[in-house]
Amino acid sequence: MKRWGFVGLLALMACGPESSTRPLSRGQTCPGVVAGEVTTRQGLDSPLPSRVQGDGRQSVLIRFRRGGQTQASRVTATGAELTRATGAKVSAVYRNIPAVAARVNALERFMLEHSPLVESIEEDQRWSSQGLPPALTQPVGASTLGASPSDEYSEGLRLVQGPAVWDANGDGVLDPGAPTGEGVKVCVIDSGLDVEHPEFQGAVVASHDFLEGDDDPTDKSEKGEWGQGHGTHVAGIIGARLGQGGVTGPRLNAGGMVGVAPGASLLIARVLDPQGSTQMSVVFSALEWCESQGARVLSLSLGGGSPTRNSVEAFKAALDHGMLVVAAAGNQGGPVLYPASDPSVLAVGAVDANERRANFSSMGNALGLMAPGVDVLSTFPRGLGTFAEMSVNDLVPMSRSLLYSPTGDALGRLVDCGLGDSLDACQDATCDGFVAYVHPGAVPVDQAMSNVMMQGARAVIFGNEDAPAGGAADILSLPRRGHWAPAVSVNQATGTVLRQRLGTFARLSLVPVDYTYVSGTSMAAPFVSGVAALLWSAHPTLTPLQVREAMEASARDLGTPGRDPAFGHGLVHAHDALQRLQ
Structure with missing residues (x-):
C-alpha cells in the first residue's frame, strides 16, 4: 500500500548551506522545493462506474x-x-x-x-458523501494505553447512551443478554470498507461492489490506491467490535473504539467512487440488494439531487418491506438534502460533544433526529489515519492532524506565516526549515500549504483564534495526492499559547494509525442506524415505523421545546428509547 510519509520527512529541506540561513527576500522561494498537488491523476482514479462510461451516452x-x-x-x-x-x-x-x-x-x-x-x-442524478474532514476541535486527551476496555467508548457513543444499553456496570464487558444489535443486519450503503481492519472481524456477513460488479467492497482503485475511507469510518460507528483494536498510536486505548451496535451484522454495499460520488440508479440497486440480504436498517451517508417519482417509490418500497432507511441530512447548512428529506427516510443532523448544532448541519421540517457529527472518532483504512504529537519547548499542547496529512517528524523554529496567502507571508523565513503557524481561511488549505512550504516550512500548524476553546471551527483537509509537509490543527486555547512562543523551537510527530476523526452528518446518521439496530435486537417484531417512533419520542429535546427545524425531535438516546418500548 502506497503511503505519503516520505513527503513529511526531511526531504522538504531543499536549500544549499551557503543560502540556507539567510532570510528570504520578499517573494523569494527556496530552490528545489517540491510542494503542492500532483498534476497527474494516475493511480488515484478508479474506473468510472459501469453507469458512467466515456462512450458519449x-x-x-x-x-x-x-x-x-x-x-x-x-x-x-x-x-x-x-x-x-x-x-x-x-x-x-x-x-x-x-x-x-x-x-x-x-x-x-x-x-x-x-x-x-x-x-x-x-x-440519473449524481449523489455524494456527506462527510467532512476533521474539524479544529478539542484534541484527544492524554495517552490511555493500558487502560480498561471501557476506554474504547468515545464521546459520541456515550452521548447516544450506547454503553448504558449493553454495559450498564461500565466494566468494559458486554452484559449477558443485553441487546447489542445481534441478530440484526445493517446495510451500509457507502464507499466500501477495509474488510481486513481488526474492528470488523466477524462483523461483515455479505458485501457487494456496485461499481465494479463483484463481491469485494474494498474502497480502492484498480491500481490499489485507497479512496476516501468514508465507508470504513461510517461502518465503525455502527458496528466496530469491542476489544478488537487496530494500530492506535500513543493517544488511544489499545482496543481502539467500539460501535453503537457491536453485535450487529454488517452488509456492505459499495456505491461511492474514490471521489465520494455515485448515481441515483446505483443506490436503487443497493436498496434492492440490501432487501434481498435481509437488512432491517439501511444507513445512507450520502445525498444530493431531488425527489422523483422513481425515488419516492423506491424508498417507500424499502419501508413497506420492513426496512428503516436512515440518511444524512446534509452539510450545507440549508434545507435537508435528498434522500434524507424523503417522507419514507429518517433524516439525521449533527451536534457536537456539547449538544450544540453543528453550523454545517442542514435544517428543515424534514429533520428527524440529531446525533454526534463533529470530530467523531472511528475506524479508517489501516495506516491511512494519522495522529499527531507536538511539543514547543517545555510544553506539549494538543493538536489534531489534518486528514490525509503525511506522517513523519519535523523540527524547527515556530514562524508566523500570517494567512499563508502569498510567497512572502512567513516572517523571517529561511531555507534551513521551520514550522509555520498559519491562520486558515484566506486561501484554500492546499494553497496556504504550498505557499509556506516554498518558503522553507517543514511542517505547518493551522490555528483558528475565532474558534472557541474545545469547540468546532473550520473544516480542514489536504488533497489525497501531492507533496505536503506534516500538518496539524489547533483550537483557540492552543493557538493563543503558540502565538506567545513564536521564534522558539517546535517539534511535530505524526504517526500512522487505523483510526481518524471526521465531521459531517455522514457521521451522525450511522449513530442513529446503530441505535435502531439495538432496538430491533431487543424487540425483533417491531415495524420500522415503531422503531422510528420510539427513537423520536425518547430523544433529548434540544433548542425550542418540541420538534423544531434546527434539531428535529432532538438527540437520539438508545437507553431511553428502549425504556419507552418496555
Missing part, C-alpha cells in the same frame, strides 16, 4: 407505464426488452419500481420517448 432512468395492479417486476422485464431492442445499454433492472437504468444516445432516447410503454425518462 447519457445515463438515464426509464420508467414504464404500469396498468392496473401489474407487478413492477413484470413491467420492468418487458421494458428492459424494449430498451435493449433500441440498442440502449441497460445497466440495472429493478424489482420494486417499474424502471431500468440505461445509457442511451440521442436516437435511442428519441425512440424510447415515443414508445407507448414508456412513461418518463429522467436524468
